[in-house]
Each structure stands twice: as structure tokens, then as C-alpha cells.
């Protein structure tokens with residue numbers, strides 16, 4: 001199906017397409033997206049369905065970040081430390097496991113597609129709680145991971 005839109009890069013007509021699987025990772029937060037709908041021209045240039053598509057995608061993923069997971073407390077400005085929400089012991093710098101959330105998404109009446117988000121968990125040696133980093137850090141990393149994924153798929157931002 002072609003549309004009335006034309007490619008900004010070459011002027012060819014844009015058609016609706018499904019993108020191949022793409023992946024990005026930042027600070028242990030990994031995002032993979034399969035079959036994301038987008039526009040593509042005959043020369044393979046790609047474009048988001050709408051300018052706000054990436055923001056909507058990230059928004060709905062942020063909501064999918066496991067809300068029940070314990071969250072580490074951050075201490076220190078120059079040298080960051082993360083404390084266990086259970087016993088206030090210091091958490092290790094290396095993630096022990098990952099929590100994985102898979103979501104089926106449909107944004108702006110787009111065809112549904114799936115995204116898998118993997119969030120690192122840090123295990124307390126004292127009490128055994130597995131906590132994720134504070135939400136805004138996970139969200140920041142997620143935004144960078146998404147930008148990387150879009151870059152590997154060849155979609156220019158915006």
C-alpha cells in the first residue's frame with residue numbers, strides 16, 4: 001500500500017512497511033523491537049509513522065517497566081552508590097539477573113508489534129533482595145537503547 005507521503009531523502013513515494021527486528025542496549029537495559037510499522041520508500045529509506053512515534057513507544061515501555069520490582073536507593077553525587085531497599089546494604093555494581101517484560105504494542109492505530117525490554121537487577125548480598133536502579137535511570141537508559149535500535153534500523157530521528 002502506497003501513501004500520499006513522499007520520502008524526504010529522495011522524493012519517492014512512501015509505503016507502509018514492517019521493520020526487521022532491531023535492538024539497542026545501554027547500561028544493561030536492553031530493548032528489542034520486532035515488526036515495528038514504519039514508512040519506507042523503494043530505495044529503503046525509512047521514516048516513523050508520526051513524529052511522536054518514538055516518544056509514544058518509550059512512554060508505553062516506561063509504563064511496562066515492572067512496577068512491582070524493588071527499587072534501589074541512590075546515594076552520593078560524585079561516586080554513586082546504590083543501597084538495598086530491604087536492608088540498606090550496598091548493592092553490587094554488577095547486575096545478577098535481568099527482569100524481562102514483553103509487550104504487544106499498537107500505537108496510533110498502527111499494526112500491533114512487539115517489544116521486549118530487559119532491565120538489570122542487582123542482588124543484595126545481605127538479604128537477597130534483587131532491586132532495579134531508580135526509575136529515572138532506567139528510563140534514561142531505555143531512551144538511549146531505543147535511539148540505538150532506531151539507528152541500527154536506519155530510521156532518522158524525528
Ligand SMILES: [Zn+2]
Pocket residue numbers: 007008009010011012041042043044045
Ligand atoms: Zn527515499
Ligand SMILES: [Zn+2]
Pocket residue numbers: 084085086087088089124125126127128129
Ligand atoms: Zn538487602
